[in-house]
Amino acid sequence: MRDLYPGYDVLAKRHTPSWNEQTREVIDRRLTIARSDHRFFTEEEWATLCAICERIVPQRAEKQGFVPVAALVDNKLHTDDREGYRDAHLPKMQEAWRRGIAALNDEAQARCGAPFHELAGAEQDELLSAAACGELKCAGWKGMPSDAFFHRRVLSDVVSAYYSHPTAWNEIGWGGPASPRGYVRMDFNRRDAWEAAEAYPGHEEQARQENLRAGR
Amino acid sequence: MSREVVTSGKQIGEDQVGLGIIAAMAALALAAVLARKQKYRRLAQSSGTVTAARRLNRAAGTLAFSVLFDSAIEHYRGSFHNKAMYTPLVVSSLALAVSAHGVNDERSEMHRLRDAIYVAAAVIGAIGTGFHIYNVAKGPGGINWQSVFYGAPLGAPAAIALSGLLGAAAERIRDSDPHRPRVFGLPAGRLAAAIASLGLLGTTGEASLLHFRGAFHNPFMFLPVTLPPVSAALLAETALGKQHRSRWFTRWWLRLTTAMGFVGVCFHAYGVHRNMGGWRNWRQNVLNGPPLPAPPSFAGLALAGLAALTLVEDRPDA
């Protein structure tokens, strides 16, 4: 991943007309969730969840900001914030996660003799890929298809959590919240001064300068 | 595919907008200072042709004022992605400045620099119109409602051309025989009336288009598409019709149109306020709301019509 939008920070627009009070409120609440917050998962499950998140949306140490993905997923489960439908093969969201995490650990023990979070990255990826293909079938799954769990729960919940965070928005150069002020320039290659400027090779500094102005 | 590094490159910020406004104000102030140097007298006291010429300068200046701010806003919206987009700002600033100078100049002879700038404005306005037509036509599907609604407006560069044309006429009137003013070999008054009439029709066309785009959601939006065509017709009659001593109806109607042009700015300011976020969200709404500087172009042309009336009424042969 590159620093494609250097200097861009959606949060710098917090007090511009791009944000309204209700948006500040929900984003502020999200930002209070700290990296290690968890109320739903047990310590053991939590370690596994953190490891899973690190594989699904890897975050390098040197990158700007950190998205507390695992804590966001935990928060969703704690509040039992469901999406309104459930694959007939899956139990309810909370139960699916508990069962899936336990089963992944069982599989890790069986295959490599260690819990999931202690495996090397490549081994973890291998297990997750096997889950994605529906190949994992140990007793711990209790009949829950591992592919359904991986696609409908793991991918969906982890990825949604990651991209609900302003740090992730900065990485992809999204304009972020936009009300009451929306956008004016909608044509190809046009952007408003309050949007992120992409750093084209050789123009990084220029983009940075532009991005520092996005919040003005 | 070659990519212009526009969006992710330079973007005009609020500070630059401020600078632009200050520059425009400076142009106005300079014009005023220049004008001060001349001895000030009421328009009516100078000789008839000079009065008319000064009125035409005033009309040209009003149009230039409208174009200056309109093109500044529109091209700011277009992020000045093409360097040529600065041209109308420079040209209309110059036209505005020399017009201010002309309004206060009572000499009955052409001013070479003023004239050169006016002629340049006329030519550049014509070229700009061509650019805008090209821009409208190159969108997907060529010329269609989408592109005329949201593509480059044709009226703005045309208004520069008109400003230049009226100014050039003003300069020539100063030079010509006060009893039989001629411009380009034609009777000056009738010619000015014809230019103003056509200009009013064109501007009405543009207002109709934009107000149609706005679905005439406010009944007042019908004003600029009903008053000016009548002015245009009255001026056409002035240009082509028989000689009268007095055209009081035309005069009053033109005054009404002038007033409408200035009051229109207030309507448009209200329009900006009605958009989401109102004036607090000015960086969006001044661009996406109704154009603030557009209505005065009606005033500019109606003023030109009034100048033409002065000529025609005073001199049967003009």
Add this chain to the structure above:
Amino acid sequence: MRDGEARENRRPSDDPMRRPRAIHGRAPDVFRLGAWVPMRQFGEDEEVDFAIVGTGAGGGTLACKLAEAGFSVVAFDAGPYWRPLEDFASDETAQSKLYWTDERIVDGENPLQLGSNNSGKSVGGSTVHFAMVSLRFRPEWFKSRTLLGYGADWPLDWREMWTYYEEVEQALKIAGPITYPWGPKRPRYPYRAHELNAAAKVLARGAEALGISWTETPLATISAPRGASPPCVYRGFCTLGCSTNAKQSVLITWLPRALHAGAEIRDLAMVGQIETNGADRVTGVHYHRDCEWHFQRAKNVVVAGYAIETPRLLLMSATSRFPDGLANSSGLVGKNLMVQGNQAVWGIMDDEIRSYKGPPSLAITEHWNYEDKGKDFHGGYAYMSQGPLPVLWARTLAGSRGLWGEALLNEMQRYNHSVGLKVVSEYMPQERNRVTLTDEKDQYGLPIPRVTYSWCDNDKRMNRHALAFMRRALEAAGAREIWDQEDDTCHLNGTARMGFDPRTSVVDGDCRSWDIPNLWICDGSVFPTVGGVNPSLTIQAIACRTADRIKALAARGDLEVRSKDRQLV
């Protein structure tokens, strides 16, 4: 200062998801901060003319039209009564509060994705977060069995529908093109089309290159001020609720009119059962509000809960006289559920597209709705430009393209260069696609529904055709690295189809159930076929027509009994 006021930042002090707002003789004024409009209220013992279940495209429109016709109306909605200016954040996650997120089980060969993708739980129904695309049916679709050889005929005439479409387009001030390239002449849209964003211009380029027509999508969001609604600001959050009030949803169009005409709206009121009497008439509804069950008496009940909740309620209201559920002598309640295909092709452009700006679908082509040659399938489709926001886009890349890890993050960084075309296509009615009840219970203690869906061969052929064609269009527009999103569907219709015959349909052309003359169904459920366009304009047009029919029937004294039944008596 009606509109000026509406812009300050202000947060309401109440929680509309916990406590009803439409109480004490007033309802929220959706246009002004903290303000209220007066609302007439009816006692539970008062036998109102109409109890309407659901206030979305069908129910909300009908409530307005019936109240304006002088009937007494109470409209129930399980969802909250939002104040868009104050309650809607610019945030994908937080705004999931607009969706129907009560549990539903999905199965079949192609299980549906519901939730955000399909239905709303709000006063105003799914139109609070719909994408505003407002299209008319192709006239032949009303007689698709006879004229086109598939599906079923509607007991409605297209010419009559044309006048109701016009009524709805006027009521919503649809912003559309000056001339519409397909179908019979239609009157000019009340507002002008919006400016196209880059994503829409990609669609236009592709269509031009392939030599087919395209146009600006007629949208229910205004391009110039209207009353207290400011024009669209192109913020692109449309499917998460419009905090601008530019979107002409049922919540801000029909419902204020309904209140003005004397209708009552009960928010956070979940109807769990329709009561019937020994004479096989409905007598009112049982509903859950403020932690208790209540009963409202009514002369007529209209079910308008959308294609899952409508059959669910009818099935849940089974009695010993109607053991298979109400209005179900045909056995068709819950069957013939039809979603629409929502496959997409996506690609990358060198240009910056930034499709998050503006309403998502600014340009459209209905070419394959009106062109019948060169198809190996029945039905048609339209496709539109798209503008997914980050969470949705990431889920699409993960869910449909299987990306995760570094690959996902890298692809996400090309968000501003991504562009796509998405279809809305006509799936066939099949009885095996259906809504049934499970043993699992929801928070009200009501059985949760099971939604079963499988594509038929025709659906699959259409998917293939659409994907292949859109791929050519996207390629022609200059995109590269194109990939197909094969799994998406949208919109819910069918499950209580209208028809000519009580044996093969649930309601007649007036949306009146064949079995129980004072039970009506007026929402997307009544569609016998779906067509290749988004459904809500048609749902609203049907609601307007139903209101006119009810007026006419009432004037003739035929509201209590069907005239043919009366002859029998």
